[in-house]
Amino acid sequence: MMDAIKFVYTVPGDDFSAAGQASADLKSKLKTMGVDPKSLRNIAISLYEGEINLAIHAGGGQITVLVYPDKVQMFLDDEGPGIADIPLAMTEGYSGASDAVRSLGFGAGMGLPNMKKYTDEFDIQSTVGQGTHIKMAVYLKD
Amino acid sequence: MKTYTHSVTLDKDLCQGCINCIKRCPTEAIRVREGKAYIISERCIDCGECIRVCPHHAKKAVYNTLADYTGYKHLVALPAPSLYAQFNNLKDPAPVLAGLLKIGFDSFFEVAKAAELISRATGKIWDKMPKPVISSACPAVVKLIKVRFPRLVDHVLPLVSPMELAARLAKKEVMEKTGLKKEEIGCIFISPCPAKITEINNPIGSKNSSVDGAVAMKDIYPLLLGAMKDISQPPDITAGALGVSWAAGGGESEGIGNTDNYLACDGIENVIRVLEELEDRRFSNIDFVELNACPGGCVGGVLTVENPYIAKTKLKNLGKYMPKSLNSLGKSIPTEMLWDTNLEYSPVFELQGDRIQRFMAYSRLEELLAGLPGLDCGFCGAPTCRCFADDVIRGKAKKSDCVVIMRRQMDEIKSIPE
Ligand SMILES: Nc1ncnc2c1ncn2[C@@H]1O[C@H](COP(=O)(O)OP(=O)(O)OP(=O)(O)O)[C@@H](O)[C@H]1O
Ligand code: SF4
Ligand SMILES: [Mg+2]
Numbered sequence A: 001m002m003d004a005i006k007f008v009y010t011v012p013g014d015d016f017s018a019a020g021q022a023s024a025d026l027k028s029k030l031k032t033m034g035v036d037p038k039s040l041r042n043i044a045i046s047l048y049e050g051e052i053n054l055a056i057h058a059g060g061g062q063i064t065v066l067v068y069p070d071k072v073q074m075f076l077d078d079e080g081p082g083i084a085d086i087p088l089a090m091t092e093g094y095s096g097a098s099d100a101v102r103s104l105g106f107g108a109g110m111g112l113p114n115m116k117k118y119t120d121e122f123d124i125q126s127t128v129g130q131g132t133h134i135k136m137a138v139y140l141k142d
Numbered sequence B: 001m002k003t004y005t006h007s008v009t010l011d012k013d014l015c016q017g018c019i020n021c022i023k024r025c026p027t028e029a030i031r032v033r034e035g036k037a038y039i040i041s042e043r044c045i046d047c048g049e050c051i052r053v054c055p056h057h058a059k060k061a062v063y064n065t066l067a068d069y070t071g072y073k074h075l076v077a078l079p080a081p082s083l084y085a086q087f088n089n090l091k092d093p094a095p096v097l098a099g100l101l102k103i104g105f106d107s108f109f110e111v112a113k114a115a116e117l118i119s120r121a122t123g124k125i126w127d128k129m130p131k132p133v134i135s136s137a138c139p140a141v142v143k144l145i146k147v148r149f150p151r152l153v154d155h156v157l158p159l160v161s162p163m164e165l166a167a168r169l170a171k172k173e174v175m176e177k178t179g180l181k182k183e184e185i186g187c188i189f190i191s192p193c194p195a196k197i198t199e200i201n202n203p204i205g206s207k208n209s210s211v212d213g214a215v216a217m218k219d220i221y222p223l224l225l226g227a228m229k230d231i232s233q234p235p236d237i238t239a240g241a242l243g244v245s246w247a248a249g250g251g252e253s254e255g256i257g258n259t260d261n262y263l264a265c266d267g268i269e270n271v272i273r274v275l276e277e278l279e280d281r282r283f284s285n286i287d288f289v290e291l292n293a294c295p296g297g298c299v300g301g302v303l304t305v306e307n308p309y310i311a312k313t314k315l316k317n318l319g320k321y322m323p324k325s326l327n328s329l330g331k332s333i334p335t336e337m338l339w340d341t342n343l344e345y346s347p348v349f350e351l352q353g354d355r356i357q358r359f360m361a362y363s364r365l366e367e368l369l370a371g372l373p374g375l376d377c378g379f380c381g382a383p384t385c386r387c388f389a390d391d392v393i394r395g396k397a398k399k400s401d402c403v404v405i406m407r408r409q410m411d412e413i414k415s416i417p418e
Helices: A021-032 A037-057 A111-117 B020-024 B049-053 B081-086 B094-102 B111-128 B139-148 B150-155 B162-178 B194-201 B217-227 B241-247 B268-279 B308-320 B355-370 B385-393 B403-415
Strands: A005-012 A060-067 A071-078 A121-127 A131-139 B008-010 B030-033 B036-039 B059-061 B074-079 B185-191 B213-216 B262-266 B288-292
Touching (some): A005 A021, A005 A037, A005 B355, A021 A037, A021 A060, A037 A060, A037 A071, A037 A111, A037 A131, A037 B150, A111 A121, B008 B036, B020 B030, B020 B049, B074 B081, B074 B094, B074 B111, B074 B162, B081 B111, B081 B241, B081 B308, B094 B217, B139 B150, B139 B194, B139 B268, B162 B185, B162 B194, B185 B217, B213 B217, B262 B268, B268 B288, B355 B385
Parallel strands (some): B074 B185, B185 B213, B262 B288
Antiparallel strands (some): A060 A071, A121 A131, B008 B059, B030 B036
16 A cells, blocks of 8 residues: 555644634645545535634644545544533534634534535544544545 | 637846746746746736736736727727726716727727626526626636636636627627628727736637737826817716726626625635635635635726726716616527636646556655755745645756755765765
8 A cells, every 4th residue: 555645733722713724735735636626625624624623622633634545534633622422513503612602603513514424434532521533534536 | 729828928138037926926827947937828827916026027918009900990999997997086987988089999888888788697697507606707717716726617607708798799889880890890908907818819718709909008098198188079878887896896796686695805815715715615605706816806907007996986986976787688698698618627736647646746746845945935946845846746847956955965965075
């Protein structure tokens, strides 16, 4: 198997204006690589949602991306508050966001469901008080 | 194949080989080689940004002067609406139109009139389009979408530009009135920008343009200033405030009438940001997107005279006294308003080859980049280290063009004991 190309991004927890930078950066790189437009969109959408969640709900975190010829894997790791009820958090429309966050236009409760919907592999592990770990993958087409 | 001709070019004698333009080009289309800048044709969108920033005025728009258009029996002026915003104290565009007739044109066809018709046609094509609909009026933006945003190509409004429509209608009108043949009539656009001039040679959505040439607004301006004095019988205006308002960002959106949910954005960097987010479907509830490459809209075009923001105010004042609109369409959209050629994505920024080859090439790019200093100094002639690495991978530059690498190599040679 060919060596993966690795990108690492740190997402700050206190800077909303920086949110979205990692997914934008990855998107432009994958565009140069000529990733098919549909996969590219799926990657950009799911990573963007994950990135925003890191910034808003987890006080920041880290994104690791591994690019293979046939898939792109994305790992989102944080040491935030964790999620007590994962099935509930995964429900469309459920949001634990504060009013302050909602006033910024986030908090529709669509982030996690969309991450699952737009990826080919999705796994979430979380421990309250310790953090959340998400692993996603999108398969690339010709 | 017809080659793509740009109207932005370089005056080699004036170019000092500095890096102002390569750093500011939004599509990384300029490199400095052997002390002179050059433009990579497939990447250039003719936005005119390099003309704006070049301190030596070496970047120019190529266009003709009025005196060059001698081969026609009848010359029609196609004034862009932004022309009206260049003058003080106008109550309507009539004095400008009268001026055009005095400086050598036999007639005029207001592009603002064509713009009003396009607003009407947009309303009619509306239901068939995926949302958001993206305006196709600014050729720099359309070219940008064509080379960088494959997923947005279908959202671009498939109607010809107001300039093109004006020429088509003007030809018909003059042919009927005078009995002249099509070739005997010259339709000359009074342009605020190089992008529009390029559009004449490389039409969007059709194979050939009915526009026969263009002159720069800033060249016509002094002639008009003189000619606009002592006008006894100004002609009737043919467009209202709606058409004229297209000259500034937001004007086109206001005229659509199908939705209030529009986004109007100007300035090429802002435009790129919006397109990126549109591509990721981040504005789910927006119906129409108007994008103008120039700050403030066409009033900010590089071939205009007036400060764009002052021009915007003048435009607003002008609109106050004018009728709202003077043009309407019948039930269906006439074919001359529709594109007959689809917009197709041309992947000029992507690495070539099959999926594996592209992956390998990209892998080498990252590896090479990791060994570069990361200073983005521009000495290699590329705007950034990443862009330079990209050039090397494509065989367009040599690794030793990087001064830091070159020096490292020299040091290694020197350190070898004799
Ligand atoms: N990394 C995380 N750490 C802690 N809690 C999280 C994390 N990610 C999501 N959550 C919780 O799960 C809920 C649902 O997340 P989801 O992304 O689906 O919706 P949202 O962020 O509230 O709204 P939207 O993403 O639509 O703006 C969040 O409101 C939050 O309470
Ligand atoms: S905004 Fe108007 S003036 Fe500027 S490039 Fe586009 S069409 Fe030309
Ligand atoms: Mg979310």
